[in-house]
Amino acid sequence: MWRTLTGAVAGLVVLFVGSLAFNAASGQSRWPGPLDFVRVHPWVVLLLLIPVSLIGLWQAPRRDRAQESLAPVAHRLPLRNTNFTGRDGTLRELRRRLTSVSDVAMLVVHGLGGVGKTQLAVEYAYRHLSKYRFVAFVDAEDPDLVASQFVSLAGELGLTEASSGQVIPRVYGKLVDRRPWLIIFDNGEKPAALTHALPSGDLAGNGHVIVTTRVSGWSSRAGVIDLDVFTRQESVELLTLRVPGMTATVADRIAEQLGDLPLALEQAAGYMGYNHTAPEAYLTLLTSRLEDMIARGELADRPTVVVATLWQLSVRRLETDQPQAVRLLELCALLAPEPIPLDLFTGSPEILNVGADDPLAWDTTVGALAGLGLARRGNASLVVHRLVQAAVRAAMPDEAHLDARGRLCRALVEAVPHDIHGDPDARPRWQELLPHVIAVTKDEPPAECAAETAVLLRLASTFLIQIGDCSVALPLCERALAIDESLDGRDAEAGFDLITLAQIHRDLDAPERSRTLAERALRLHESCLPADSPAIATDLATLARTLCLLGEHRAALPLAERALQIDEAAHGPDDPYVSFDLIALANVHVDLGDHATALPLISRALEIREAVYAPDHLYIGYVLVFKAQVLHTLNDPTAADFARRGAQILQTRLGRTHPKTEDAIALADRLR
The missing domain is CATH 1.10.10 (Arc Repressor Mutant, subunit A)
Known part of the structure; x- marks a missing residue:
């Protein structure tokens, strides 16, 4: 309308002044005041009026469009989340990709339920509302109901008597006059289920479509943005802004428990706000009763949505x-x-x-x-x-839970390496399975899988000893012993638990406790196993090393020698278990002051381990450091090289601040 009116006015001005100029050119001799210039210079006036009129005609639609852009139509767009947090980079990427083509552009935002796909799309719409003349929000979870929503859209666009069968193409046809436009299809299913509702071909142009979905398979139909959970920084920002008294430290721990899922963080903030729960108290509830807490806490804009039912x-x-x-x-x-x-x-x-x-x-x-x-x-x-x-x-259901747990325990017993010391591939396999072993065994076991649970707990403890994490290993092994002692016919397994506990307490600088446990293990195994069992050799070697820590070196010597004899007979002279006996015996000789006798035992143990384990294995690092100490005592100049190599391995495997690493580095620096 404004374009027509402005053009008509501009035309009338041109005709009026032009007619004056024409009359002037025809020879009139008298003109009132200012119009005398027209009589004298008619052609100059005509030349000036032409570009002025054209500019007026060109500006009219620009003013018209500017006026229209002030009032975009938003149909069923949810209320804006005033607490929207983060996602700035994703929003910029969304805008860049939608505006990179001149025709209809479609992007799919894909991700886990609760990750904030809908919130992202709605926030995008509000941030760029002034760039669109028409914005619509369509609930696409049920494809059969999409057409009825387009009927409502048609009414908004002024279309009447639009049948459900023809309403979608008619709406897109009408949107040609509302360019640029944006339609958000929220919570869409597979592409085939929404094909009838998406623009295609010449149906529409200069419009944008955003589809949010949990379902994969859209890459052949549109560009896809995979939306992940919040970064930890975004999670902490949301919680500290929303919850009074929330510290960054507590927010970080809550975010860890909730896996940085945006919906869960909003729900947590809602719970604390409604119940006036202190952040520390909420964290305690979350840690101990996660399954219950994900069903509590309302969102102001979505009161029926909770993580538990998502x-x-x-x-x-x-x-x-x-x-x-x-x-x-x-x-x-x-x-x-x-x-x-x-x-x-x-x-x-x-x-x-x-x-x-x-x-x-x-x-x-x-x-x-x-x-x-x-x-x-x-x-x-x-x-x-x-x-x-x-x-x-x-x-x-409880029955399904118990059945699944029993199956997992049995499967994990088969999957984890049992020969943790002798199997060179045990470490990487245990590293990937340890979290799952701990998760499955964290609760008291049902009777059906009690034995398997005890095995898993003891093996996990043994692996943790190997990587120097005895404080974590201790409660696991204590649980294994309690389970085995409660079951009939598990004397040998209880002995394995006891000797593992003895090793843990020895490494935790509790030699008296270690001695008691090792002696119990030896008595138990000698009562139920053959005298030449390798299990008895492990008990003897562990007890020998503990006695050395207590200063009883003479008593330790025959125990270490017997352990070596048993394992050499059972496994052969080059088995990794023999290397542990060699080290135990060498420790006794070192404590007795006989370094010359200890050195060949250590060298032999190093040769066995270098032939079996990877070059940077912890067991090799330990032997290198031990050998460096003995060589230094014997004034051998090669000690520095062994110390340096051992310290490098321990630093790589245990970290710079581990006590054993610090001791190795100090030795290497001293021998440099």
């Missing part, structure tokens, strides 16, 4: 379409929120019973979890968010 629809759909995937998800829910090696399932298909023995069925089972956004799939692993795990655990 994934129920996806799980129900899986139960109907692929029940094996639900069984897999339940097993994963009892493991740690760390990468789960897929070969844990393929290695024990008959135990875990999730179809892992059929490659095709297994691939589609794992793919179903990844496809619905319930898990993230890697080349050889699966990661399930800790709050997805908590929600699944909370929904599992």
Whole structure:
């Protein structure tokens, strides 16, 4: 309208003044005041009026568009989240990619439920509202209801009598006059389910489409932005802004428990705000009762949405379409929120019973979890968010929970290396499985898997001793002993627990406690095992080293010699277990002041270990440092090189601040 009116006025001015100029050119002799210039210079006036009129005609639509941009139409756009936090980089990327093409641009925001996909799309719409003439929000969770929402859209655009069958193309046709426009399809399913509602071909132009979805498979239809959980900095920022008295330290710990999931953080802030719960008290509740807490705490703009029920629809759909995937998800829910090696399932298909023995069925089972956004799939692993795990655990019946736990215990017993000292590949395998072993064994075991739980706890303790983490190993091994002592026929296993505990207390500088435990283990094993059992050799060597710490070197010597004889006969002279006996015997001779006798024992142990273990294995580092100490006492100049190599290995494996590393570095510096 404004464009037509402005053009008409400009035309009238040109005609009026032009007619005056024409009359002047025709020979009139008298003109009133200012118009006399027109009579004298008519053609100059005409030349000046032409560009002025054109500028007026050109500016009219610009003013018209500017006026229209002040009032964009927003249809069903949710209220803006006034506490929106972070995501600045993602919002910039969203804008850049949407505006990089001149035709219809479509982007899919994909991610885990609760990660903030809808909030991101809505925030984008508000930040760039002035850039659009029409913005619409469509709930796409149920594809059958999308057409009815377009009927409402049609009414907003002034379309009447639009049938549900024709309403979608008519709406896009009308949007040609509302360019640029933006439509957000929230919580979409697979692309095929929304094809009828998305623009294509010449249906519309100069518009933007954003689809938010948990479901994979959109990359062939549109560009995809994978939205992850918050960074820890964003999580801490949200909590400290929303919760009075929240410190960065407590916020960091709460964010860790909630896996930085934005919805869970908002829910936590809502809970603390409503109940006036102190942040420290909330953290205590969260740590001890995670499954209960994810069902509590309202969001002001979405009071019915809580983390506990966020994934129920996806799980129900899986139960109907692929029940094996639900069984897999339940097993994963009892493991740690760390990468789960897929070969844990393929290695024990008959135990875990999730179809892992059929490659095709297994691939589609794992793919179903990844496809619905319930898990993230890697080349050889699966990661399930800790709050997805908590929600699944909370929904599992007690019988299903106990059954899944028993299956996992048995599968893990088969999967973990038992020969932690002798198997050169034990360390990397234990590093990936240790979090899952601890997760599965953290509660008191049901009777059906008590024995397997004790084995896992003791083996985990043994591995932790190997990497120098005895403080973590101690409570695990104490639980293993308590379980084995409560079961019948577990005397030998109780002896293994006792000797492992003795080793832990020895390394924790409690030799008296270590001696008592080692003597109990030796008596127990001698009562139920053959006299030449390697288990008895381990007891003897451990007791010998403990006696040396107590200054009873003469009593330790025959024990260490007997341990070496047993293992050489059982395993052969070059077995890794023989190297431990050699080191134990060498320690006795060093404490007796006989370094010359100790040196060949240490050298032989080093040769065995270098032939078996990787060059940077901790066991090699320990022997190198020990050998350097003995060589230094014997005034051998090569001691410095052994000390330097040993210190490098310990620093790499244990860290710079570990006490054993600090001692090794001090020795290397002293011998430099």
